[in-house]
Amino acid sequence: MSTEAASPGERPDVVDRIQAEWAQAYPELDVAPIGVIGRIQHVAAVAGQRLERNLERHDVSRSEFDVLGALARAGHPLRASEVVSTTMLSGASITKLSDSLVRRGLVRRGKSPRDGRVVLLELTAAGRGVVDAELPQRLADDESSLAGLSPGEREQLVVLLRKVARALGD
Amino acid sequence: MSTEAASPGERPDVVDRIQAEWAQAYPELDVAPIGVIGRIQHVAAVAGQRLERNLERHDVSRSEFDVLGALARAGHPLRASEVVSTTMLSGASITKLSDSLVRRGLVRRGKSPRDGRVVLLELTAAGRGVVDAELPQRLADDESSLAGLSPGEREQLVVLLRKVARALGD
DNA sequence: TACATCTATTTTACTAGTAAAGTAAATATG
DNA sequence: CATATTTACTTTACTAGTAAAATAGATGTA
Numbered sequence: 001m002s003t004e005a006a007s008p009g010e011r012p013d014v015v016d017r018i019q020a021e022w023a024q025a026y027p028e029l030d031v032a033p034i035g036v037i038g039r040i041q042h043v044a045a046v047a048g049q050r051l052e053r054n055l056e057r058h059d060v061s062r063s064e065f066d067v068l069g070a071l072a073r074a075g076h077p078l079r080a081s082e083v084v085s086t087t088m089l090s091g092a093s094i095t096k097l098s099d100s101l102v103r104r105g106l107v108r109r110g111k112s113p114r115d116g117r118v119v120l121l122e123l124t125a126a127g128r129g130v131v132d133a134e135l136p137q138r139l140a141d142d143e144s145s146l147a148g149l150s151p152g153e154r155e156q157l158v159v160l161l162r163k164v165a166r167a168l169g170d
Numbered sequence: 171m172s173t174e175a176a177s178p179g180e181r182p183d184v185v186d187r188i189q190a191e192w193a194q195a196y197p198e199l200d201v202a203p204i205g206v207i208g209r210i211q212h213v214a215a216v217a218g219q220r221l222e223r224n225l226e227r228h229d230v231s232r233s234e235f236d237v238l239g240a241l242a243r244a245g246h247p248l249r250a251s252e253v254v255s256t257t258m259l260s261g262a263s264i265t266k267l268s269d270s271l272v273r274r275g276l277v278r279r280g281k282s283p284r285d286g287r288v289v290l291l292e293l294t295a296a297g298r299g300v301v302d303a304e305l306p307q308r309l310a311d312d313e314s315s316l317a318g319l320s321p322g323e324r325e326q327l328v329v330l331l332r333k334v335a336r337a338l339g340d
Numbered sequence: 341t342a343c344a345t346c347t348a349t350t351t352t353a354c355t356a357g358t359a360a361a362g363t364a365a366a367t368a369t370g
Numbered sequence: 371c372a373t374a375t376t377t378a379c380t381t382t383a384c385t386a387g388t389a390a391a392a393t394a395g396a397t398g399t400a
Contacts, residue, residue: 010332013340018256021243026305033312036324037217039331044214045258046338047207063356073191081378086188088215090358095380097356117365117378135196142203148333154206157334160327161209162180163318168216170183233386251348260388265350267386287348287395 015039040164047145054137058130060106063089065134067097068106068123072131077110077122106130185209210334217315224307228300230276233259235304237267238276238293242301247280247292276300 012020015038022031052062060068066087071078078086080094089097098121101107106127112118123131146154182190185208192201222232230238236257241248248256250264259267268291271277276297282288293301316324 013332013335015335018243022305025243025245029306029309030313031309032324033309033316035328036316036331037312039328039335040210041214041218043331043335043338044211046335048211050338061356073188073195075195079378091379092359092381093357115366115378119379135192136199139199139201139203142207143200145334145337146203146206148337149330153330153333154202156326157330158205158209160319160323160330161206161213162183163323164315164327165183165185165209165213165216167315167318168213168220231386249348261349262351262389263387285348285396289349 015042036164040161047142050141051138054141055134058134060130060134063087063093064097064101064106065130067094067101067121068127068131069135071107071121071123072128072135077120079112080119080121083121101127185212206334210331217312220311221308224311225304228304230300230304233257233263234267234271234276235300237264237271237291238297238301239305241277241291241293242298242305247290249282250289250291253291271297 015035018038019031019035022029022034048062055062055065066089067083070083070086074082080091080098083089083094083098084091087094098107098109098119102109105124108122108124110120110122112120149157185205188208189201189205192199192204218232225232225235236259237253240253240256244252250261250268253259253264253268254261257264268277268279268289272279275294278292278294280290280292282290319327
């Protein structure tokens, strides 16, 4: 009963099963942290898959949407290097992704008049259209995965995740 | 003030900044769900990077460790297809990964005597050694990212994540 | 038994992403 | 004002992962 992963009254899920298996294979270790961090990773993976499925409708990959989103949030042209630093993608990836987005008319590539090395990336009207259409869908999906949580619980979840992020070295 | 992403008294983090930018670009939308789901994804990404960095010491990728871990948890040979279903990896990937793990002496590949189509994968002593060495390190890392949370908070975090996982369709 | 169908895995052909080398523009230094 | 260094991006060469086709063994059906 002390090796029980699931809370009383909850039916065990995938993460509970994995945690229980680890506990059985390594009885001398405290595998409880897997129930938390592993669960965060599992939820993120499933939510990410759903996002990618939705983006298929617009023929845009998740990485491409990351680029479009960075430009949409900025509301003005960004340097390629600025897009790198807001997306977790490499410089080489930004070059390739923007190539493809430019070819498809979603992004415009310009040169800085101040500095001939820098590339400025900017949303076209079509690119903004993709974000305009996709963002509400994404928010609705995210909202639906929070449907079972009260406003207080959502707030509490953010507080707890913020602490984890802090410990991970934000 | 109603557009404030961070809780009072908390200094804003990356996710707060992204959320605030979305809110400014799309004032008519409620972007609060991003503060939760986006934060889950961000924490997962950072924890995943740390895991991969640690695994480098054993010259094992994250996917390879997923395979080794599945076999270690089972404690007995698994069919290739069973490894597929516990890892989120494709069958083609399991073939390639096990090729490489067999070549490196961490996994043994056998055939089922019952059914000539099925491949049985099993940890070698060296393979178990990698898991034995890596798991405590991983647990310690996960534990350290939970350092700021009391036992009650950890429990609460699991309860909340479990609800999200449930809504995502476990 | 013969043959169509189903199942488990592997192979092939491809895409996404990256590190490191390459290019070109800007800045610093003597 | 040369020219060495640094910076910003692109190109190249490579790796990881996958979907779909191929292979081969098992099973159903007449």
